[in-house]
Amino acid sequence: MTPGARTAAAIAVLDRILAGEPAEKALVNWARNSRFAGSGDRSAVRDHVFDALRRIRSASALGGGRWPEATSGRALMLGLIRAQGGDEAALFNGQGHAPAPVTDAETARAPEGLEALDCADWIAPQLREALGAGFDEVMGIMQSRAAVxxxxxxxxxxxxxxxxxxxxxxxxxxxxxxxxxxxxxxxxxxxxxxxxxxxxxxxxxxDVASQAVVAALDLADGQRVLDFCAGGGGKSLAMAALANLQIDAHDISFARMSDLPARAERARAEITLVETAALSGDYDLVLADAPCSGSGAWRRQPEARWRLDAAGLARLTALQAEVLASAAAHVAPGGRLAYATCSLLEAENGAQIAAFLAANPGYRLLHELRLTPAEGGDGFYMALLQRA
Known part of the structure; x- marks a missing residue:
């Protein structure tokens, strides 16, 4: 595929995402219907799409549109190319499979304020509260790809x-x-x-921040540990590599842990998968890496920042309170409860812990860890509590 054809493919995928289709699904569907595209083409189109999603407000403005009421995949890609200093005339020339030439109506408009920072208006006050003077820096970092x-x-x-x-x-x-x-x-x-x-x-x-969270758990040989929201098991594997532990991995969706046995075998780690009905006994440490907005990892999942709304955040915070209460039921007397999110928002972090401690006086806070992308990795929060 030519660079122009890759641009046109990214425009088509972005239009499907703007219409509501999840980004991964849109990319997979495009690849299945584009057998001519090689691995390099698929990788390039994917990069274009995610780069545009990270800058959806600013790129839309630079492409002559306005998010969300008047934008398109074409506006996003045109704005992205302008932001990157690319040759728009060479990519938008209408030759072969390239997009049609740029028109006079597609004049760039300089993004301003929150638009320039690619931040949705409704969530800006909460992010400013959490990030303080670092708000502009962190939002600027979020406009670029995360390190591997x-x-x-x-x-x-x-x-x-x-x-x-x-x-x-x-x-x-x-x-x-x-x-x-x-x-x-x-x-x-x-x-x-x-x-x-x-x-x-x-x-x-x-991610390095996820590793830092595990390192802050104060693990010790011989502990019985429950990874309560294990998902793919990344933190279970990280814990297993730091101490000799008896680790049970659990997730409300058992299927999410399907790859964990093979990963554990590769890492020479012993991890037992436990279904909800089989959870029994008390643990020295229960880690609840709760479902969250993912605001600390928006560089990796850029569409999530545009899908989230106030109602969705309210549902998440209610679920997080339930997860904390359920996880606490498995902590042994004198044991510890760790609550973690990859979120920057206080409503999902410190406010959850404050509410839990108010309702559970038998627990005390040992320490908190707050990381933002300014430290180099994703944004993460972890609170370590101890049961009396």
């Missing part, structure tokens, strides 16, 4: 050993100060899934 991080499995290697193995396969990395197990990928990220280091369990893909 690896977690080194300390049971199988150390950081320098893992770096040497990766370098032999032309994957360049560097340590990151936010977590002792973290390597930031500088080049060769697309080779990771086929690398020996990954296939042999030496490294696992995991």
């Amino acid at each position: 991080f690896l977690r080194v499995n300390l049971r199988l290697s150390d950081l320098e050993g893992a770096r040497r193995i990766l370098a032999a396969e032309e994957i360049e990395t560097r340590p990151h100060p936010l977590a002792a197990t973290a390597l930031e990928v500088i080049s060769g990220a697309k080779k990771i899934a086929r690398s020996e280091a990954y296939l042999n369990g030496v490294v696992e893909l995991q």
Whole structure:
């Protein structure tokens, strides 16, 4: 595919997303209907789409539109190309499968205020409250792609050993100060899934902030641990690599954990999958990585920031309170409860813990961890509580 044809394909995918189709589904459907597209084409179109979604307000303005009432995939891609200093005339020339030439009506308009920061008006006050003077910086960071991080499995290697193995396969990395197990990928990220280091369990893909959350859990050998909202099991695997633990992984949707046994085998970790009906006994530590807005990880899931609304946030906070109460039921006397989200919003973080402590005087707060993308990884929150 030519660069112009890739641009046209991204426009078509973006139009489907703007019409309500989830981004991943829209990309998969396009790829299935475009057998001519090679792996490089699919990767380029995906990058175009996600880059445009991260900048949906500012790109729309630069493309002659206005989000949400008057925008289109064409406006987003035109605005993105202008923001990046690309050659719009070469990409929008109508030749072959390229988009039609730019018209006089598609004049760029300089984005202003929240539009320039790609922030929805309704949520800006809550983000300003949470981020304070760092609001502009963090929102600016959110307009670009997130870095790729690896977690080194300390049971199988150390950081320098893992770096040497990766370098032999032309994957360049560097340590990151936010977590002792973290390597930031500088080049060769697309080779990771086929690398020996990954296939042999030496490294696992995991954001550095997520690694920092696990490191802050104060794990100790011999503890019985419940990963209450395990999902794919990333934090279960990270915990297993830091201490000799008895780990049970649970999720309300058991299917979400379907890949965990194979991942655990690769990492030489022992993790037991437990269905809701089989949960029994008390645990020394219960980790509740609760469903959330994902506002700290909007770089990775950019459509989520535009799908979220006040009603959706209210549903999430109600669910988080339920998750906390359910997780607490499995904490042993003297045990600990960890609550985590990849959110920046106080309503999902400190406010949840304050409400829980008010309703449960038998718990006390040991410490909190608050991370934003300004530290290098995703935004994350973790509170560690102790039961009397």
